[in-house]
Amino acid sequence: MTQSPDARNRSSFIAEKLMHFLVRYGLMIVIAFLFFGLILLISGEDPIQSYRDIFTSTLGSSYGFSEVVVAMSPMLLTALAVALPSRLGLINVGVEGQLYMGACFSTWGALAFSNSPSWILLPLMIVLGMIGGALWAFIPGYLRALGLVNETITTLLLNSVAPMIVSFFVFGFWHSPMDTNKTPNFSPSARLPKFFDTRIDLSLVIGLALLVLFWFLMRYTRWGLEMRAIGGNPLAARRNGIPVKTYLIAVMCIGGAIAGLAGMTQVSGYYGVLLVNFSRGIGYMGFLISWLAGGSPLGILLTSFVISIIFSGGNLLQLTRDLPYAVINVLLAFTLFVVLARPSFLINRKEA
C-alpha cells in the first residue's frame, strides 16, 4: 500500500483550501471596510471614529454582541436553506417565500392551539413551519425533477406570491382587534425560550446544530456522498445509479423546510407576532451568505457573523450619524461584487 504520498497530497490539498478560505474572507472584510470608509468620508463623517463606534456597539459590549448574534441566528438558517440544495447544483432563490410560508403555517398553529403548553405547542409550530416551507419548495423541486422548469425562475417568482398569502390570512382572518397588519401577540407558550436575559433565543442553537449536522451529512454519510456526486456531475450520477430525481425533490423540500423553520423562529422568537412583510429580506440575505461562503458550514457562520456586524453597525450609524439605512445595502452590494469577482491578483486560480 502506498499510503504516505497520498496522505501528504491530501493534507497539502486541505492546507491549500484553508489558505484560499482565509484569503477570501480577509479580502472580503478589508474591502468592505475600505468601501465603508469611503462612503463615510463622502457623507462627511470621520471613518475612524465611526469604526470605533461600530466596534464598541457590536463586539465591544455584551449587549451589542448579543444583538449581533440575534441578527445572525435566522441568517444561519436561511443560508443553510440555500447551501444544502446548492450541493446538488440547485439554485434556491426562494428562501424568502419559503420563510413566509413557514411563518404562516406556524402562526396558524400558534393561534389555533394557543392554550396548549409550550412543550406541545413549540414542536408543533416547528413541524408546521417546516411543512409550510417544504410545500412551497416542493413546487419548484418537482417541476425541476420533471425537467420542465428551471428552479431558479420558479423559486424567485414564488417569492412574490408567499407574502401575499400571509397578507391574505393576516388581513382577512388573523389580525388583532387593534392593528390590521398583524396578528395578536402570541401566547407565552408559543414563544421560543430566550437565553441570558438577552434577545438571543433557541433559534441560535437550532441554527448551529443544523450547521454541524449539515457538515456531518456532507462529510461522512452515504447521502452526502451521493449528493456531492450529483452536484459534481448530474448525468454521471444518474448513470451511476443514484436516484437523482428523488434527491432533487427531497433536498429542495428539506431546503424549504429549513427556510420555513427560519420563518417560524422569526415569528415565535424574534417578533412574537406575525407581521405582514416582516422579513426585510432575510431570505435573500441567506442566499448572499451561502454564495459568499461557498456553501461551507464554517463559512456560513463567519459570513453571517460579519454581515450581522455590518447590519448592527449600520443601525447604529443610522441612529447616531443621520446616515440613510440604504448605505448598508450599497456596502453589501459592493462586497458581494468584490468577492464574487475574486480578484485574480490575490487568489491564484488553479482551475484555468
Added chain:
Amino acid sequence: MPKLLPPESHPTLMISMREISKTFPGVVANDRIDLDIYRAEIHALLGENGAGKSTLMKILYGFYRADSGRIFLDGQSLSIQSPHDARLAQIGMVFQDFTLIPAFSVAENIALFLPDLGAVLDIKDVNLRIEQLSARYNLKVNPHAMVSELSIGEQQKVEILKLLLSDARLLILDEPTRVLAPHEVDALFQVLDGLRKDGLAIILITHKINEVMECSDRITVLRRGRVVGTVPQPDASESMLVEMMFEKKLSDVEVSRSVIRKGALQPLLKLHGVYTRSEGLGVNLVDIDLEVCPGEIVGVAGVSGNGQKELGDVVLGMIKCLKGTKNLFGKGVTHHSIQRMRKSGISYIPENPLTMAAAPFMTVLENMAVTKTWRYARQGGLRMDWQAVMTDIENTMKRMGFSLPWYVPARSLSGGNLQRMIIVRELTHDPRLIIASYLTRGLDVQSTIAAHSALIQARENGAGVLLISESLEELFKLSDRLIVLYAGRIVGRFRPKETDSYEIGHLMTGTKVQHDTKS
C-alpha cells in the same frame, strides 16, 4: 546537424527542436528532446500514453512553453510563445477534440481562422479557395454545409483545410485516426500523401504501429519523455517499434474462442423491438433486437454517433424505451430505474469517463464508491466503510496491474488514468452484464491488454459483455458475435469469421459494398 539522412531525396531541414524539457508537477513530460522535421515528409511520433508526444507538439504549437530548449526554423532561432506565433511560422495543429463551431457553416468556420480575415467577410472568395484546395487534395467538403451536419471524418477534413488555407507548411495531427472508420483512414492517408508531394511536412502523433508503418517516412519513438530513437520507415519493423516503445516484449492476450452456449442458456439481456426518442443532437434507435448470452461478448461496430451511446443508455435505463421490451435475466425490466439495474449486476463503462461516469471534483476513492453506495453504507448510511472500498478496488487493480492514487480529485487524472479508474470500478464485484463503450480509449498498449484480459476473464466467468467500439481490430479479436449500427439501426449481424473489416467498414458508413448482397 541532422543525425539521420532523410529518405530518398534530400529535402531541406524545416524545424529543429533541441534539448526541449518540460516538467509538470510530479512528472517530467519531456526530457531534453531533440527532433528534426524535414520538408515533404510524414513524421510519426510514436509512444504509449504519457510518453510526452502531445506535450512536445503542444510546445511546438505554442500551447505550452518549454522549461528549457530551443526551436529553430530554417536554421533561425524561433520564439514560439503562443499558437499565434506558431501560425505566423506556418505551423498548424489539429487537436484530438476539434475546435469547430457546430452552428457555423464550413466556410464560416474556415474564414474565422484565416489570418487575413477582413472586416467585411468575403465568403465567396473563401468558398472559392476551399473548392480549389479541396479539389487539389481530394478533401471534398461542401463549404455551405453546417458543421453540425458533418460526420467526424468530414470535420477532420475541415480542420485540415482550415490549416491549409491559412498557409500552414507544417501540420501536426494529434491521433487523427482515432475517430475514423477504416476506409476513412485510407482516405486520410491519401490526403496526407498528396500534401507531402507538395512539400508540406506532417507530424502524426499516434500509438498505432500499423498506421505508422503504412504512411510515415520517418518514425520517432518516445518513451517516458525521452527520444528512444528515430528510424526511417523502410528500416523499421513492427516488433522493433514495439520493443522501442515498451522496453520489454509484450505478450498479447490469448483469446480462446469459447463455444457459445446459446439456446442452452437463457439470454442475460434481450432487447426486442426497442425504439427511442432522444433529446437534442442524439440519434434515435430504431427497432433494435439484441440478445447477449452468458459467456458471450457481443461487439457493436459503428462510426461514433450512430446510436452507440443511446444503445448503452437504453440498456442501462438512462433513456426510456419508446416502444419494445427489455429483459434482463429473463425478467421484464423495461421500466426499471438505473439503480435497480445496477443492483442486479449491470455495469457500464461509458464512452467519455469524465463527463459520463465521474464526479470531477470528488476524489478517486469517492468516485470508486458512488455506484455501490448501498454496499458500503454502514449504520444505515451514517458512515461509509472506506476501508472496504479500498480492499475491493485494490483486488481489481492488482488483478489488472493498474495503480491509482486514492485522494486526488478525479479531474486531475490524465485521460488514461481516468479510463482506468472507471474500468476498475465497473469490473469490481463480478458484474453479470458489462456494457463497455470505447473500453480502451486513451489507454496504452499494456493497459489495453489488461482491460481486454479482464473482459475475457469476465466472459469465462459467465458474464455477458456488450462491447461498443470503433476499433475493428478490437472487435474482431474479442467478439463472439458482431452487430453493426448505422443511423440508429442494426444493419448487420455477423460471426467475426464470416466477415471482414472491409464489409463492416462499408456497413458502418452506410455505403454499398459492391461484391456483397447481404442486407
